[in-house]
Amino acid sequence: MSAPAPDTTSAATPASFTRAGIWHGMKLTLPYSVSAFPFGLAFGAAAVAFMSPGEAALMSALVFAGSAQFAVLSLWVAPLPLIAIVLTTLLVNARHVVMGAALHPFLTGLPRWLVFALSGGMTDGGWAITLQEMMRGRRDLGILLGTIIMQWPIWVGGTVLGAVIGSSGLDPKRWGFDVLIAGVFATAVVGMYRGRTDVLPWLAAAAATIATMLWLPGNWYILIGGLAAGLTGLLRRAD
Amino acid sequence: MPIDFSDIGSAALIAIVGMAAATYLTRITGFWLMGYVNITPAVERFLRHMAGGVLVAIVVAAAVNGDATTWLGLGITVVIMLLAKRPLTAILIGVGVAALLRHFWP
Numbered sequence: 001m002s003a004p005a006p007d008t009t010s011a012a013t014p015a016s017f018t019r020a021g022i023w024h025g026m027k028l029t030l031p032y033s034v035s036a037f038p039f040g041l042a043f044g045a046a047a048v049a050f051m052s053p054g055e056a057a058l059m060s061a062l063v064f065a066g067s068a069q070f071a072v073l074s075l076w077v078a079p080l081p082l083i084a085i086v087l088t089t090l091l092v093n094a095r096h097v098v099m100g101a102a103l104h105p106f107l108t109g110l111p112r113w114l115v116f117a118l119s120g121g122m123t124d125g126g127w128a129i130t131l132q133e134m135m136r137g138r139r140d141l142g143i144l145l146g147t148i149i150m151q152w153p154i155w156v157g158g159t160v161l162g163a164v165i166g167s168s169g170l171d172p173k174r175w176g177f178d179v180l181i182a183g184v185f186a187t188a189v190v191g192m193y194r195g196r197t198d199v200l201p202w203l204a205a206a207a208a209t210i211a212t213m214l215w216l217p218g219n220w221y222i223l224i225g226g227l228a229a230g231l232t233g234l235l236r237r238a239d
Numbered sequence: 240m241p242i243d244f245s246d247i248g249s250a251a252l253i254a255i256v257g258m259a260a261a262t263y264l265t266r267i268t269g270f271w272l273m274g275y276v277n278i279t280p281a282v283e284r285f286l287r288h289m290a291g292g293v294l295v296a297i298v299v300a301a302a303v304n305g306d307a308t309t310w311l312g313l314g315i316t317v318v319i320m321l322l323a324k325r326p327l328t329a330i331l332i333g334v335g336v337a338a339l340l341r342h343f344w345p
Contacts, residue, residue, distance in 0.1 A: 038327055054244040055251045062259040071297055072258065080250045086257040088293075093265040095290035100269020101278040107270070119266045160244070167242050174345070176337035179312035182301035183333050185294045186317050187326035192291050205292035209299040222296050229292020234285040 014109020015139035024138070025129065025146020032125045032147075033154045036066075039184070040158020043069055045166035046177045050076035053163035060159035064121060064152060068092040070184050075219055084219045091226045099127045106134040110141055121148035197236060205229035312337030 126147030208228035316333030
């Protein structure tokens with residue numbers, strides 16, 4: 001079935017959900033999912049230093065959020081600090097709120113259950129691809145489903161394969177896994193940089209993290225570092 | 240030896256389901272909230288900077304808990320990322336340098 005291409009740029013016309021959109025999303029995501037595979041491998045290999053291979057695979061399948069999954073690794077020590085793990089997940093993924101809000105105006109006329117179901121698989125890359133297409137006038141939520149179809153199996157498969165490699169008894173520290181885990185976030189920070197307004201909040205986060213680590217036990221530094229950056233960003237007048 | 244993927248602890252299961260629920264909540268909240276209120280620029284600024292701050296906190300904590308090799312590997316990763324804007328290349332070189340150093344000077 002070939003989808004007609006009506007003028008869908010006006011927000012008054014309802015958005016669509018078509019098979020052509022799904023295909024389109026899948027095609028656009030291919031290069032992205034190829035480059036995401038090594039991160040899945042890395043997660044699986046790093047994760048089995050902290051948890052069982054089954055737990056790593058289940059986490060990738062159910063959580064499907066790379067940054068949060070890498071972030072909880074250093075917390076994954078028995079007895080598991082459940083509150084810290086869930087709180088860290090919330091904080092690392094809080095950016096999704098802004099992403100979903102940005103997509104919202106383009107999704108008029110779609111059933112709520114469909115939007116709520118598909119946003120469960122929204123990743124950074126999938127969101128960027130979907131938003132870009134919608135801003136160009138192709139308001140088809142099938143695109144988001146296409147990005148999920150192309151990313152989920154790659155992420156879970158990469159994790160499983162990485163877990164197999166990581167279970168072969170290698171010493172994680174000796175193989176630089178501490179640099180791997182921190183490097184995922186360090187490169188993400190560099191990639192997030194949008195201008196000089198980011199510098200002060202990040203310095204505030206760094207200072208708050210070090211202060212928290214000196215004076216408070218546990219993993220409060222993630223919460224306090226994040227809040228310090230958020231408040232600093234909030235108090236600055238212009239972006 | 241085949242690897243057993245069926246070994247999932249009950250505490251781990253609870254933690255993973257909790258993470259999945261928390262993640263799902265963040266993924267639908269933007270759509271859900273916008274049905275009732277507009278996310279103001281101030282809220283957006285707060286969330287955006289908090290997201291960056293959380294990542295900074297994790298990197299800083301890893302550096303504090305790490306040794307000189309961690310710092311060198313991370314430093315190389317950041318410099319290559321700044322120059323080449325290729326995360327995977329940057330991470331692999333940083334990890335490679337750290338692994339080599341620890342191999343020869345354990």
